[in-house]
Amino acid sequence: MTPELFDLIHGRVRERLTKMHVVQEPISSGERLAMTLRYLCSGNAIVDIAKGFRVGLETAREAIHLTLQVLWDDLAPQYMKPPNDQMWRSIADGFWKRWQFPNCLGSVDGKHVQIVAPANSGSLYYNYKGTFSIVLMAVVDSGYLFRLVDVGAPGRISDGGVFKRSPIGRKLHAGLLQLPSHSQLPGSNKTLPFAFIGDEAFQLREDFMRPFPGSREDPAERIFNYRLSRARRCVENAFGILRARFRIFRGPINLSPENAKRCEGSVRVAQFFVHGVQWTLFI
Structure with a gap:
């Protein structure tokens, strides 16, 4: 994913991600989105994602679950x-x-x-x-x-x-x-x-x-x-x-069925979004 596409997606979910308080010193909305996209694209376990971003396991797990929900709730009505x-x-x-x-x-x-x-x-x-x-x-x-x-x-x-x-x-x-x-x-x-x-x-x-x-x-x-x-x-x-x-x-996928649904739904939205933007920009 290019930086431009990341910024486009981030701009559409920044407000809700910023409002969600995960820990006493919450990580930024950009970090939460990057963490979630890394999780989806790499297939690595959440514990590996947490180590890569130097945050606690529970912090990473909560951030990823909430970001998946935001991606589905906010982008699906517009792009699906x-x-x-x-x-x-x-x-x-x-x-x-x-x-x-x-x-x-x-x-x-x-x-x-x-x-x-x-x-x-x-x-x-x-x-x-x-x-x-x-x-x-x-x-x-x-x-x-x-x-x-x-x-x-x-x-x-x-x-x-x-x-x-x-x-x-x-x-x-x-x-x-x-x-x-x-x-x-x-x-x-x-x-x-x-x-x-x-x-x-x-x-x-x-x-x-x-x-x-x-x-x-x-x-x-x-x-x-x-x-x-x-x-x-x-x-x-x-x-x-x-x-x-x-x-x-x-x-x-080591998630509950409900979180796995959000994961799959978020991926569909992300693919639809990326496909549509690339088509608009380059075709």
Whole structure:
């Protein structure tokens, strides 16, 4: 992260971080933000972060937890707003121009984020991989940018189940996502609805497409599956970029599920913020 981007983020959270009194002689808001970003990007334990900044372990832990909360509470409403009709159409246009998949509103998938087993949680967070996790459910556009996210579902639930129970899925089923109306396909007279795309774990609906099952002999169906798979990889690529930039996701997060949710949410905001600023400055 460049100094300019750090200053931009710091300027938006400085006031609330300054108000939060952590110890008798509180560290500055800039140090708290730097400490938190180091924690997210390096993947180091909080005890190592504390040593690097020459503060006590509890001081570092409290500063990081509170800063994660501020990043999510203050920046999410501004930088993670749900798309409106015009933005959805722009997202669909991006999928057509970049991946030749029309009327696509986003690629959907879930990622298991490994956590240390919470006390007295039983098998609630135990997933099919044999680890404990919470699920990040995301809708990603053609440029690998997170547009909608839901964090915190227990790892034992399938991706389809997480999506159905998430605020994203419930709003989609209730028609509350401000989706655009039907649109004519490029180079065709056919008019079809806009839809999200995902893998076989998700339910097939008019507003959600998935591949044809099994090995298909029909050339048209094979081409459809190929195009859908290529566009769907956007969400997988976005998760890969996220893991490369924020190394905290490379191992178990030693936080409570609630703090892990704030951690993941703050990372989404930070990535959205950085992506948007870099696009504005350099493209």
